[in-house]
Amino acid sequence: MPDIATLFLDAAPYRLRPLLPEDATALHNLVNDWEVVRMLSRLPFPYPRDLADDWIAATLAMHRAKQGYHFAILDNQNRFMGCVGLRVETLPQIGRVGMLGYWVGRPYWKQGIATKAATRLAHWALANLDITRLRATVAQDNAASATVLERTGFKAIGTDRQMFIARGTDHPVTVYEMTRTDINMPQTLPATRKLVLVSAAALVDTEGRVLLARRPEGKSLAGLWEFPGGKMEPGESAEAALIRELHEELGIDVSRGCLAPFTFASHSYTTFDLLMPLFLCRRWSGTPTGREGQALAWVHVKDLRDYPMPEADLPFIALLQETL
Ligand SMILES: Nc1nc2c([nH]c(=O)n2[C@@H]2O[C@H](COP(=O)(O)OP(=O)(O)OP(=O)(O)O)[C@@H](O)[C@H]2O)c(=O)[nH]1
Numbered sequence: 396m397p398d399i400a401t402l403f404l405d406a407a408p409y410r411l412r413p414l415l416p417e418d419a420t421a422l423h424n425l426v427n428d429w430e431v432v433r434m435l436s437r438l439p440f441p442y443p444r445d446l447a448d449d450w451i452a453a454t455l456a457m458h459r460a461k462q463g464y465h466f467a468i469l470d471n472q473n474r475f476m477g478c479v480g481l482r483v484e485t486l487p488q489i490g491r492v493g494m495l496g497y498w499v500g501r502p503y504w505k506q507g508i509a510t511k512a513a514t515r516l517a518h519w520a521l522a523n524l525d526i527t528r529l530r531a532t533v534a535q536d537n538a539a540s541a542t543v544l545e546r547t548g549f550k551a552i553g554t555d556r557q558m559f560i561a562r563g564t565d566h567p568v569t570v571y572e573m574t575r576t577d578i579n580m581p582q583t584l585p586a587t588r589k590l591v592l593v594s595a596a597a598l599v600d601t602e603g604r605v606l607l608a609r610r611p612e613g614k615s616l617a618g619l620w621e622f623p624g625g626k627m628e629p630g631e632s633a634e635a636a637l638i639r640e641l642h643e644e645l646g647i648d649v650s651r652g653c654l655a656p657f658t659f660a661s662h663s664y665t666t667f668d669l670l671m672p673l674f675l676c677r678r679w680s681g682t683p684t685g686r687e688g689q690a691l692a693w694v695h696v697k698d699l700r701d702y703p704m705p706e707a708d709l710p711f712i713a714l715l716q717e718t719l
């Protein structure tokens with residue numbers, strides 16, 4: 396995970412960067428607006444100038460403690476337009492959840508800025524943080540914000556009531572959630588359904604641990620843990636594809652004789668059918684490293700369920716636990 400102080404997220408044509416003390420004046424000018432504050436549950440109105448400094452200091456402390464990630468939304472001239480952020484909370488039964496929130500100053504409304512910023516933060520958080528899902532709540536008289544969440548990939552899961560400090564009363568809200576399977580990647584969706592052939596390996600070390608790789612941001616199912624491998628090219632055998640992928644993704648060399656067929660996955664995703672042989676491999680040369688920026692983990696088979704995986708991989712877990 397990159398150091399928070401240098402964490403800039405590109406949300407072209409906008410940019411997200413951690414809040415800085417010098418943002419306080421611009422932040423205060425935009426947020427001290429009844430039309431903005433009345434939609435934010437935790438903010439008072441009027442919004443005192445000192446609170447802007449306190450809030451920015453609090454976000455920096457949350458960043459350092461890995462409890463929250465709050466960003467300024469900037470335009471291409473570094474003009475401050477609003478904020479987007481999340482707090483990590485642990486909920487009973489559900490586990491660690493990123494609670495997402497955002498606001499945009501009134502001069503910047505109706506330009507799709509909140510959607511771009513929320514989408515970028517949501518994709519980054521699901522790909523990089525140890526959370527099971529994102530959650531957000533929207534006042535039921537805030538249709539614009541509901542549209543932002545729906546465009547980002549959130550789904551409404553229920554209703555609740557929440558205290559809105561500026562309104563001095565509680566108010567009905569819609570609760571939304573987004574998981575890793577809700578990440579919209581419209582530009583990569585095929586027009587027609589197709590069969591995708593993928594070859595993957597369970598690399599097993601001398602202690603019987605298996606190597607998992609975390610799908611990086613920008614790929615489908617980003618943030619889920621998978622077995623290294625990739626798509627077979629036309630005319631390529633499963634073994635040849637896997638040897639190539641293990642070299643490209645992990646920088647290791649494997650010979651054909653070290654790939655033992657283990658099992659396969661056959662799974663229907665919404666837009667394609669996946670057929671994926673899984674090989675066991677105990678010998679390779681080189682040290683596996685995430686050459687595409689992906690995180691790696693050597694995992695004892697008894698702990699495999701602690702790592703969220705693509706649906707297609709779930710049947711592998713019990714088989715590996717019986718075998719290794
Ligand atoms: N490598 C791998 N892919 C998996 C697993 N489980 C699973 O559903 N898949 C799916 O299989 C497809 C293979 O994707 P990939 O992104 O690894 O393919 P690739 O390495 O060739 O990458 P690229 O197409 O981005 O260049 C993806 O749709 C992925 O979601 C798994 O355990 N390992």
Ligand SMILES: [Mg+2]
Pocket residue numbers: 623624625626640644
């Ligand atoms: Mg791959």
